[in-house]
Amino acid sequence: MVSTASKDMVARLQAALGYGGIGDLPFLAADATAGSETELQTAVIGPRERVDLPRTVMASRYVQGLKRRAATGEYPARVLERLEAVLEPGPGEVWENSWVRVPMARLSAVARKVLDADLAADKSALHGPRRSDSADFFVEEAGETWLRIPVSYLLKLSLAQAMDGPLRGEAHVARRLFPLFSNDNTSPETVSFAPLPCHEGGLAVARETCMRQLLCEVLVECANHALGLEASGQRVVVYASPLPPWRQKALNALVPDAFYRELFVNPCLSGWERGEEKKAYMHLCHETLSRSQLNALGKLREAGLLNRNLVVLPNTSSTCLANNGIHVSLGSRRLSALLASGGLGPAEEKWAADLVVKIVEHFLPLFVGVYSAAPYRLGFADFHPETALGFLPHELDFTHLRMLWRRWKKKARLKILGRPITPFGPPALDRTLARIFGLRGDHVPDFRLVDYMTCLMSTHEAACLDGSLGSDERLKAELAAHGVFHAAMSTYLLYKPRLFSRMGFSGFEGRFYSLFPSYGEDMARAVDMQLVLTAVAWWMVLSRRVDHGAIPDAPTWESERRQAFFAMALEVPTVFVRHDSPNRLLTDLVGRAARLRPSRRYPGYTRVRLPELRAALVDFLEETEAACVVEAMGAQPVLADLRRRLEHPEARAASRLTDRVLARLGARSPLEVDAETFNRAAEACYREELRVEHLVEALDFLEATCRRMGLGLPDGRAVDWVAQKAREALRQHGRIPQDICRQLLPVLVAVTVWNPAAKECRHAA
Numbered sequence: 001m002v003s004t005a006s007k008d009m010v011a012r013l014q015a016a017l018g019y020g021g022i023g024d025l026p027f028l029a030a031d032a033t034a035g036s037e038t039e040l041q042t043a044v045i046g047p048r049e050r051v052d053l054p055r056t057v058m059a060s061r062y063v064q065g066l067k068r069r070a071a072t073g074e075y076p077a078r079v080l081e082r083l084e085a086v087l088e089p090g091p092g093e094v095w096e097n098s099w100v101r102v103p104m105a106r107l108s109a110v111a112r113k114v115l116d117a118d119l120a121a122d123k124s125a126l127h128g129p130r131r132s133d134s135a136d137f138f139v140e141e142a143g144e145t146w147l148r149i150p151v152s153y154l155l156k157l158s159l160a161q162a163m164d165g166p167l168r169g170e171a172h173v174a175r176r177l178f179p180l181f182s183n184d185n186t187s188p189e190t191v192s193f194a195p196l197p198c199h200e201g202g203l204a205v206a207r208e209t210c211m212r213q214l215l216c217e218v219l220v221e222c223a224n225h226a227l228g229l230e231a232s233g234q235r236v237v238v239y240a241s242p243l244p245p246w247r248q249k250a251l252n253a254l255v256p257d258a259f260y261r262e263l264f265v266n267p268c269l270s271g272w273e274r275g276e277e278k279k280a281y282m283h284l285c286h287e288t289l290s291r292s293q294l295n296a297l298g299k300l301r302e303a304g305l306l307n308r309n310l311v312v313l314p315n316t317s318s319t320c321l322a323n324n325g326i327h328v329s330l331g332s333r334r335l336s337a338l339l340a341s342g343g344l345g346p347a348e349e350k351w352a353a354d355l356v357v358k359i360v361e362h363f364l365p366l367f368v369g370v371y372s373a374a375p376y377r378l379g380f381a382d383f384h385p386e387t388a389l390g391f392l393p394h395e396l397d398f399t400h401l402r403m404l405w406r407r408w409k410k411k412a413r414l415k416i417l418g419r420p421i422t423p424f425g426p427p428a429l430d431r432t433l434a435r436i437f438g439l440r441g442d443h444v445p446d447f448r449l450v451d452y453m454t455c456l457m458s459t460h461e462a463a464c465l466d467g468s469l470g471s472d473e474r475l476k477a478e479l480a481a482h483g484v485f486h487a488a489m490s491t492y493l494l495y496k497p498r499l500f501s502r503m504g505f506s507g508f509e510g511r512f513y514s515l516f517p518s519y520g521e522d523m524a525r526a527v528d529m530q531l532v533l534t535a536v537a538w539w540m541v542l543s544r545r546v547d548h549g550a551i552p553d554a555p556t557w558e559s560e561r562r563q564a565f566f567a568m569a570l571e572v573p574t575v576f577v578r579h580d581s582p583n584r585l586l587t588d589l590v591g592r593a594a595r596l597r598p599s600r601r602y603p604g605y606t607r608v609r610l611p612e613l614r615a616a617l618v619d620f621l622e623e624t625e626a627a628c629v630v631e632a633m634g635a636q637p638v639l640a641d642l643r644r645r646l647e648h649p650e651a652r653a654a655s656r657l658t659d660r661v662l663a664r665l666g667a668r669s670p671l672e673v674d675a676e677t678f679n680r681a682a683e684a685c686y687r688e689e690l691r692v693e694h695l696v697e698a699l700d701f702l703e704a705t706c707r708r709m710g711l712g713l714p715d716g717r718a719v720d721w722v723a724q725k726a727r728e729a730l731r732q733h734g735r736i737p738q739d740i741c742r743q744l745l746p747v748l749v750a751v752t753v754w755n756p757a758a759k760e761c762r763h764a765a
Contacts, residue, residue, distance in 0.1 A: 035192035041241035050233030053098035096245035108164035152188035182271030185321035202527025214698035239691035242374035244322035257317030303398035331507035353497035369445035371526035373654035376447030379675035412442035443670035445654035463553035
């Protein structure tokens with residue numbers, strides 16, 4: 001039954017859109033735009049005595065204090081020994097997320113001018129005071145001044161340096177790209193230069209995202225040479241990698257949280273008018289989420305999941321903000337125009353957007369591990385609920401959390417002589433038990449979705465997605481009172497409304513993507529599927545098939561619809577849904593699944609196998625009235641591709657990424673090797689083989705785009721020639737030579753700025 005208030009709201013939406021049928025839906029291909037935000041991993045390769053991270057740690061007041069206290073017997077020497085062990089160079093001398101040191105003498109006039117502007121406390125007042133932390137970015141060494149910066153800022157500085165070199169003739173064009181380079185809490189972050197129309201489907205945004213990674217690669221290679229990095233023993237690489245690196249997690253366990261933030265949280269030199277304010281916000285995010293992870297202990301205790309004698313506490317500092325992903329935003333030109341003209345109001349937009357998000361959330365299990373993934377290996381000793389469950393205590397209610405934890409332990413075969421067991425805490429004891437009883441732990445397809453707070457769960461007092469204006473702000477204030485979140489932080493949701501009043505466009509942001517094995521094969525199809533589901537959800541709203549009453553906002557029912565998403569991230573095979581669930585959309589979807597049966601363990605619940613649930617979700621899109629929307633979008637191949645991936649596990653992103661790591665290790669299964677070996681091999685695989693494949697794919701896209709644009713090299717030759725040289729060098733040596741980079745850079749800048757597809761869109765997506 002649709003309420004009278006809902007009928008009135010839908011009527012206003014229909015009138016504003018001139019809705020008379022499926023052809024009038026927003027987010028159809030002709031109406032939709034797309035853009036992406038990419039978080040990349042960085043590493044500096046070089047000897048320990050030349051790279052900033054180990055030098056900064058060992059020269060810090062913290063380590064010097066440890067040495068003094070260890071020498072006098074005030075503090076155990078083993079802490080210092082463990083820190084030294086973590087900072088051992090290891091194979092390849094790779095230092096993830098290290099800053100770099102650039103000789104100031106190497107900076108060109110343009111680069112110096114850009115740096116001076118970015119050190120201003122307020123960039124709108126360049127002749128005003130500098131940032132109060134400006135001195136932190138300079139060090140003196142052997143009578144020479146060096147600039148200390150994160151790689152996120154190096155990208156922008158390298159672009160500025162090139163404006164006195166290969167981009168001298170296009171300096172005014174290159175300058176337009178400065179806002180493209182920003183930063184995440186730890187990693188470099190780049191955003192689409194302009195929104196792209198979706199008449200080509202997801203391929204346009206996948207192509208643009210991939211070429212943006214190539215632009216970052218070329219800029220760091222230019223910096224390695226022109227800014228003297230390689231000459232001073234520092235070679236920078238950038239690549240896609242979804243999880244915090246092993247060394248960063250190990251350091252986090254050994255150093256205070258304030259020192260961790262000094263080492264890894266971004267200073268926000270680029271992309272913000274008042275960088276120090278943004279830096280303070282980044283520190284606030286880290287402090288809040290670190291505290292939130294500790295506060296999860298209370299919820300675990302209430303759920304009865306903690307060991308009676310708790311041994312392992314979560315760290316007071318969290319590495320969760322070092323998880324990297326790609327966010328894909330979709331915009332509607334029609335909705336944005338209506339909101340700009342006053343033909344549609346913010347109340348109607350919020351009501352509809354919240355409902356669309358709730359509908360789409362039911363279908364998100366279709367994405368997990370299928371298009372993107374973050375494979376991760378956990379050993380037996382990692383199965384402490386207070387650490388393994390990450391932020392899930394804040395995202396699921398205690399009932400679903402207990403169910404998920406029990407089923408995950410069963411999947412991981414955590415039993416001794418038929419009795420369930422979890423680790424005791426002392427590492428030596430856990431290792432002994434694991435060795436004697438063959439307790440190998442588990443392998444999961446997308447640990448990033450558990451290790452990072454992906455969404456905020458509503459409370460009984462405040463619901464984030466109830467359709468009312470300001471509901472998300474009320475929830476944040478409520479969660480802040482409980483130490484779970486901070487009211488100043490942006491709302492975390494799996495599928496986030498992008499409201500016109502805040503963003504200047506009306507749309508949605510998908511924040512559930514981790515690592516794509518291929519941009520063209522995986523990201524493009526994922527964006528297509530995101531677009532289909534958004535259009536279908538709008539059809540369900542405008543056709544009055546679903547209203548807010550059909551998807552309740554109470555925490556229990558919000559958790560019930562999200563549990564399958566997190567279960568898929570852990571590859572737990574079953575979830576449980578109440579027989580009398582008031583979520584009518586969920587019961588409709590679950591009722592279409594095969595092999596349902598009442599749960600013997602949980603009376604009043606239906607046992608739902610996730611493979612059958614995912615098949616039922618595709619059936620709903622293909623066999624109900626929703627199929628008309630799919631047909632109107634010409635999206636039947638998108639669903640056919642999805643069904644192929646679901647029916648053939650080897651075609652899924654998680655399987656393909658895992659197989660790459662196993663091939664590197666010469667193993668047949670992730671459980672054949674210990675957790676650290678698998679996870680470090682995955683990091684190396686992403687940094688080396690997958691990085692090369694992504695860049696080769698980007699070169700293919702660049703060639704095709706230049707042919708469409710009629711764009712060639714500055715000397716008049718076709719781009720194909722230099723692209724082929726770059727491909728050969730990547731496959732043979734894993735990097736692009738300097739002379740090729742200098743030729744590619746003007747072309748990449750031109751393609752980014754003058755992309756003809758982007759010119760069709762005028763609002764930001």
